[in-house]
Amino acid sequence: MKVTRRELIAGAAGAMALSQTARSEAQAPTDPSKVRGKPPRANGERAATAKVQRLVRGGTSSGTPHQDLMGTITPSDLHFERHHGGVPEIDPASYSLLIHGMVDRPTIFTLSDLKRFPSHSQIYFLECSGNLGRTAGPETTPGQLAGLTSTSEWTGVPLATLLREVGVHKNAKWLLAEGTDAAVLTRSVPIEKALDDALVAYGQNGEALRPEQGYPVRLFLPGWEGNASVKWLRRIDISDRPFMTREETSKYTEPFADGTSRMFSFRMDARSLITHPAFPTRLERGWVEISGIAWTGAGRIRRVEVSTDGGKTWASARLQEPVLPLAHTRFRHLWEFTGTETIIMSRAVDETGYVQPTRAELLKLRGPGTTGYHLNPITGWVVQADGRVIYKEEPWA
Amino acid sequence: MTRSRLHAVCAAALVVTLATPISAQAPTRFGLGRAATPDEIARLDIDIMPDGTGLPAGRGTSADGAATYAAKCARCHGPTGKEGPNDVLVGRLPAEGFPFSQDPTLPHTIGNYWPHATTVFDYIRRAMPPTAPGSLTDEEVYGLTAFLLHANAVIPAGAVMDRNTLPAVVMPARRYFTPDTRKQSAGKPRP
Numbered sequence: 001m002k003v004t005r006r007e008l009i010a011g012a013a014g015a016m017a018l019s020q021t022a023r024s025e026a027q028a029p030t031d032p033s034k035v036r037g038k039p040p041r042a043n044g045e046r047a048a049t050a051k052v053q054r055l056v057r058g059g060t061s062s063g064t065p066h067q068d069l070m071g072t073i074t075p076s077d078l079h080f081e082r083h084h085g086g087v088p089e090i091d092p093a094s095y096s097l098l099i100h101g102m103v104d105r106p107t108i109f110t111l112s113d114l115k116r117f118p119s120h121s122q123i124y125f126l127e128c129s130g131n132l133g134r135t136a137g138p139e140t141t142p143g144q145l146a147g148l149t150s151t152s153e154w155t156g157v158p159l160a161t162l163l164r165e166v167g168v169h170k171n172a173k174w175l176l177a178e179g180t181d182a183a184v185l186t187r188s189v190p191i192e193k194a195l196d197d198a199l200v201a202y203g204q205n206g207e208a209l210r211p212e213q214g215y216p217v218r219l220f221l222p223g224w225e226g227n228a229s230v231k232w233l234r235r236i237d238i239s240d241r242p243f244m245t246r247e248e249t250s251k252y253t254e255p256f257a258d259g260t261s262r263m264f265s266f267r268m269d270a271r272s273l274i275t276h277p278a279f280p281t282r283l284e285r286g287w288v289e290i291s292g293i294a295w296t297g298a299g300r301i302r303r304v305e306v307s308t309d310g311g312k313t314w315a316s317a318r319l320q321e322p323v324l325p326l327a328h329t330r331f332r333h334l335w336e337f338t339g340t341e342t343i344i345m346s347r348a349v350d351e352t353g354y355v356q357p358t359r360a361e362l363l364k365l366r367g368p369g370t371t372g373y374h375l376n377p378i379t380g381w382v383v384q385a386d387g388r389v390i391y392k393e394e395p396w397a
Numbered sequence: 398m399t400r401s402r403l404h405a406v407c408a409a410a411l412v413v414t415l416a417t418p419i420s421a422q423a424p425t426r427f428g429l430g431r432a433a434t435p436d437e438i439a440r441l442d443i444d445i446m447p448d449g450t451g452l453p454a455g456r457g458t459s460a461d462g463a464a465t466y467a468a469k470c471a472r473c474h475g476p477t478g479k480e481g482p483n484d485v486l487v488g489r490l491p492a493e494g495f496p497f498s499q500d501p502t503l504p505h506t507i508g509n510y511w512p513h514a515t516t517v518f519d520y521i522r523r524a525m526p527p528t529a530p531g532s533l534t535d536e537e538v539y540g541l542t543a544f545l546l547h548a549n550a551v552i553p554a555g556a557v558m559d560r561n562t563l564p565a566v567v568m569p570a571r572r573y574f575t576p577d578t579r580k581q582s583a584g585k586p587r588p
Binding site: 084085098100105106107108109110113116117118164165166176178182183184186234235237239241243244245246249250253255256257258259260261262263264265266267269366367368369370371 | 524
């Protein structure tokens, strides 16, 4: 094999860069107070020894690694992604949003037009309706099981403001939101949601949206299945009927045991997930803070109950205040691990009194062949006598 | 106004304020954006409704669509639409009923699961083939739609699909779809 001079130089430079990184990781000074630290830099980075990554699943999604996170906010680069035509590259200078249909004034808004409207920021979770890893074996992490939910602070213009601006007709009942990705993804959305809390969002955690989250502009429907919050939003068509797009008929519908299929099931129901201890953690004996996230599309989490004896008894976990509506809520529960094998699990109750169901309860209504959409079962982790923690699907006994 | 009505009105006002976070002085219009011309709307407005609104001129039969399908689709959806490797497009249920909830192996196809024929045209035209989305002509899409509907035994061979006939096609699965009836009220799990 012949190696050119240029390849040789590139290779040597690469090796040098690598060895420098390796050195800076390995050679943290034994006493950092005796060495002058690094100068300021324009963009911060994670500590080299605290790298975290999304879990990429196939070519169309990646999930948030909940086992590596704490608190309630998902770092923007770890927010889950799901797309049907790849992540498009969009020039913000030529971006525009068309609103037309049952309106007095069909209008085209540029990105700077949208940013001139009064804005609103709020912390919300976003969850894909198909957020249950189905091939889960014992070695399944929280991120593999439910990585398609994340929480960010979203900023944008309330869709209600834009609809007033274009003079939406009184008899309008639905709108079609369309993306400018290669799937030109479309969903029908009831007008009540548009006039309630829907945002045309351009900000995420204090900066522009990430490309995977719809840069430069996306629809955001708080508490509703992620697919309907159309990213890379290019058009809104107002109508008095739903459009019956592929994503709301062939997909994102749930067969029920009574031989029907449910459509337009937007709201995400309450769910909780213990993120620690969970696979791949290995516990030491002693006090353990069981910790996790809970969320509901119906508003606030009222209570999270934790069982450390396989569901025989339940105790109320502490909820991290403030408990925000339509956002991940952190729960914590102290427990002493004595080295006896057991199963730990959590169940969320939301402000409507809805109780997170068991898998058996879900499947009774939905049937064993149902699609993976809107499945929010109680999750159990087996803590083995040696401290190994593995995932176990119901039945737990 | 009674006291309780006053409370109700205040509560309603509060809800409106929270849901629409704009100050009371806000104008109804800000005068932002510019009028979209009919041409600009027509260029982007590609959606098709179940009653056929939005369907373009053109026509196609199953025979017209067969060659396009073999050339541009079969590679991913199989020679007859049943073989994959990507989504199975063709297949009917043997008998009455809608057993998807019981049988996880049953593929959801156009013939056994799609409630509206217009969706076939809309989706293919906007998204397929993924390697060249938006590249098909309206005539090609009518032909492919006819081909897939015929392969699913929904329309007879030779049936012409156009802006009048396509919305009139009644899909076998249509009657099995129900709207979401979950309520926000308290109670047992309603999965």
